[in-house]
Amino acid sequence: MRRAAAAAWVALSCLVLGDRAAALDLEVQKVTERVYALVGDLTGRTADNYGINATLGLLVTDSGAVLIDSGSAYQAGPIIARAVARVTDQPVRWVINTGAQDHRWLGNGYFHDRGATIIALARTVESQRRYAPTHLARLRNILGDRLEGTVPVYADRVIQGDDATFSLGGVGVRLMWPGHGHFRDDAVVIVPSEDTIFTGDLVFVERLLGVQGDGTSSMVRDWLASFRRIAAMAPAHIVPGHGHACDLARAQADTGDYLAWLIDSIAPAVANFDDLAEVVDRLERSPFEYLVNHDKLQRHNVNVTFLQLEAE
Numbered sequence: 001m002r003r004a005a006a007a008a009w010v011a012l013s014c015l016v017l018g019d020r021a022a023a024l025d026l027e028v029q030k031v032t033e034r035v036y037a038l039v040g041d042l043t044g045r046t047a048d049n050y051g052i053n054a055t056l057g058l059l060v061t062d063s064g065a066v067l068i069d070s071g072s073a074y075q076a077g078p079i080i081a082r083a084v085a086r087v088t089d090q091p092v093r094w095v096i097n098t099g100a101q102d103h104r105w106l107g108n109g110y111f112h113d114r115g116a117t118i119i120a121l122a123r124t125v126e127s128q129r130r131y132a133p134t135h136l137a138r139l140r141n142i143l144g145d146r147l148e149g150t151v152p153v154y155a156d157r158v159i160q161g162d163d164a165t166f167s168l169g170g171v172g173v174r175l176m177w178p179g180h181g182h183f184r185d186d187a188v189v190i191v192p193s194e195d196t197i198f199t200g201d202l203v204f205v206e207r208l209l210g211v212q213g214d215g216t217s218s219m220v221r222d223w224l225a226s227f228r229r230i231a232a233m234a235p236a237h238i239v240p241g242h243g244h245a246c247d248l249a250r251a252q253a254d255t256g257d258y259l260a261w262l263i264d265s266i267a268p269a270v271a272n273f274d275d276l277a278e279v280v281d282r283l284e285r286s287p288f289e290y291l292v293n294h295d296k297l298q299r300h301n302v303n304v305t306f307l308q309l310e311a312e
């Protein structure tokens with residue numbers, strides 16, 4: 001009865017407000033008693049998904065919820081908050097940012113306005129400051145009016161150093177930088193009691209990862225080394241930056257193996273002075289064609305990796 005009433009209310013509010021945010025629901029995946037993945041779209045940012053084309057994390061403590069990453073935009077806040085409310089009555093008291101890419105942190109403002117403390121490593125905040133203008137400009141083109149209200153809100157609690165352990169709501173949390181990942185200065189959140197690592201963009205599953213090509217971002221070799229540091233911890237559960245929560249084997253297959261494949265396939269071609277365009281054509285197909293976005297990103301990834309390895 002209550003559920004029917006709630007459904008009717010949602011339907012009515014959609015009708016009356018014409019509000020797409022009311023209609024869009026994030027998939028909530030239970031990982032452990034306290035850990036959940038909020039799984040966004042695997043493909044691109046669109047106005048329809050409010051830029052939530054990533055996976056966010058949730059850790060529920062006895063005195064508040066911890067949101068790991070906050071989405072791309074202020075207006076995505078209600079969608080995320082509604083997903084959180086499906087599994088806990090606890091308010092979001094803390095937001096930890098794992099990275100500097102838009103969908104990891106530009107939604108901070110919504111939760112900050114509702115009393116949450118934003119937490120990040122100092123190096124991550126530095127990268128956020130560097131990328132914010134570019135990322136906001138790009139989002140403006142995609143989200144239009146739906147970017148209204150989104151401004152950079154940086155961490156209240158900035159952690160110096162690269163490895164810190166603290167308690168949130170009685171649960172021990174370790175925020176650490178394993179080395180550069182998808183973006184420079186991306187961090188991970190380790191929760192030992194749940195045998196879980198929230199990796200942010202260090203791990204992509206089900207969809208092909210993208211290698212950044214702007215020259216200021218991270219290197220494929222660094223990303224692979226960072227991945228291996230996380231893998232050596234052998235967590236039972238991984239909440240990735242993209243795709244569903246999974247075990248280490250899945251993360252290894254979709255991220256670790258792909259990064260290694262890029263290097264192993266391209267380094268000999270670079271050493272051999274092969275032509276870049278020819279190498280991009282030759283490696284257009286790969287053993288990773290089962291991943292979403294392969295057709296969209298593979299040539300780009302080969303191109304950027306070749307240039308990175310050539311510059312070494």
Ligand SMILES: [Zn+2]
Binds near residue numbers: 054101103242
């Ligand atoms: Zn991402």
